[in-house]
Amino acid sequence: MAKRKLIRVTTSDISLDSLIKGQLKFLSSEFEVIGVSNNTGVLAIVGEREGIRTIEVPMHREISLFSDIKCLWLLYRLFRKEKPDIVHANTPKGSMLSMIASKLASVPHRFYTVTGLRYQGASGLFRTLLMAMERISCYCATKVIPEGEGVKKTLLEDKITSKEMHIIHNGNINGIDTIYFSEQATIEQIKQSLNLSKEADSEKVRDLFRESIGLSKNDFAFIFIGRIVNDKGMHELAGAFSKLIPIYPHCKLILVGNFEHELDPLDSKDLDFLQNNRNIKLMGYQRDVRPFLLASDIFTFPSYREGFPNVVMQAGAMGLASIVTNINGCNEIIKNGENGIIIPPRNTTELFVAIKDFIENPQKKQLMAEKAREMIRSRYEQRDVWNALLKTYRELEK
Structure with missing residues (x-):
């Protein structure tokens, strides 16, 4: 037939x-x-x-x-x-x-x-x-x-x-393929890409990858993945980090994605800050985002509009707590206070407060991270x- x-x-x-x-x-x-x-x-x-x-x-x-x-x-x-x-x-x-x-x-x-x-x-x-x-x-x-x-x-x-x-x-x-988006699978991939010994332990592998992208062992790294445009909340992200970095010099932001200068370009001040501040790590577009998630402490996604964003689920599957805005999709994946924090969109102050709270209360990050992966696996397994x-x-x- x-x-x-x-x-x-x-x-x-x-x-x-x-x-x-x-x-x-x-x-x-x-x-x-x-x-x-x-x-x-x-x-x-x-x-x-x-x-x-x-x-x-x-x-x-x-x-x-x-x-x-x-x-x-x-x-x-x-x-x-x-x-x-x-x-x-x-x-x-x-x-x-x-x-x-x-x-x-x-x-x-x-x-x-x-x-x-x-x-x-x-x-x-x-x-x-x-x-x-x-x-x-x-x-x-x-x-x-x-x-x-x-x-x-x-x-x-x-x-x-x-x-x-x-x-x-x-x-x-x-x-989400939670086998692919897992610490174990990502560690193995990094070992191959950095030509590391198969016996290298997970913490050492993570530290070496962080070092390869300009992070030290003591840095507290936030990550954004997506198109780098206003619609994704880049104005708020730039505003929050411009205030945070002088207070917390070990606070770093990893940006994974391309700047789109024709569609929804950034304000010149925001663009200059994101491209020239040494605490902002520009990774460009990456087909495999897992190593960058593994290297990070918190996922940040202050977008203005979404349908049902894959990157928030990918971050959760990798065991990261998230800061997201109260918009479609994000507020379904993230349960406020359980696997992340939900803030109002277009609000630099609330984003600043949420980021600051994670830096000052690392135990909060750990408690949410422990729930993050299971909440994705149980609801969105591919x-x-x-x-x-x-x-x-x-x-x-x-």
Whole structure:
């Protein structure tokens, strides 16, 4: 019996590579899976790793009428040719185009997973346009899947859709591989990358990696992972650390991610501070963030808007307590006072106080860290999320 056909769409191959890593290979046991996205250079790598066919459609995150119409036509032709049973999309642009195209092509099952809502950080006509895009995606979908309870609530409150919505498992798009995101696996990876003896103990390995990125044994290291833009709370992070560093010279901030100077650039004062202060360690984009999490003491994520951020779960799986803002996703992963601290968004003072409290009360860090990993493992284990998604697909047969 031939397998049913599933096409998964994201705007960029980077999203296929990172957001749903491993999931496509898992699903290919029951489906003929095709991955569709723009190709920035990793699409073929994704196809080989996941054991699936991949097809390039040159979609871009930015709005471009001519390019978007061209991609809509390419997707429509692709769906007419492949005749998939399911088209499942996430990321805003890829989702809107593929939901319209799959509806026009009469694809029977059209899934839209709603992650971060871009319009929440916009205003004026641009916000209206982004909201319209979300409404179109939801209208054309046969099943709308919010990434978490917060996203679901926002979609209803903003009247984006009135359709019945279904959250997969406890939320998130891919869950967390808690074997991969563990101290043991990370220690082994660092031993290989630094050519250390297999017998080297964990504490020594951690100290050596910290030393390799400019941290001393006595430094108290906070870490941020993500795009370095205003929307992620960089203004507040720069403001808090500019006050903290003169008081606590051993306080360091590790930034893992790229500065985006065209989309949502930083204020020149914040940019100068983050790029030139010796207590700020700039690591750039890293495909493997585990060693940097292992080297850190606290995860900081003062973002303005999210869907269900993977990095907060990754930090928790690595045994880190987190400081997050009270926004969608973050306030579902973090239970205030248990595995981290929740603060109001856009509040430099509250961020400063939370960071200062962890520095002055290391036992608080330890108590929260002890709960962090188990709270992720019990709610967001990757195989549980995948099996819940597979169950949702199987129910279409009934």
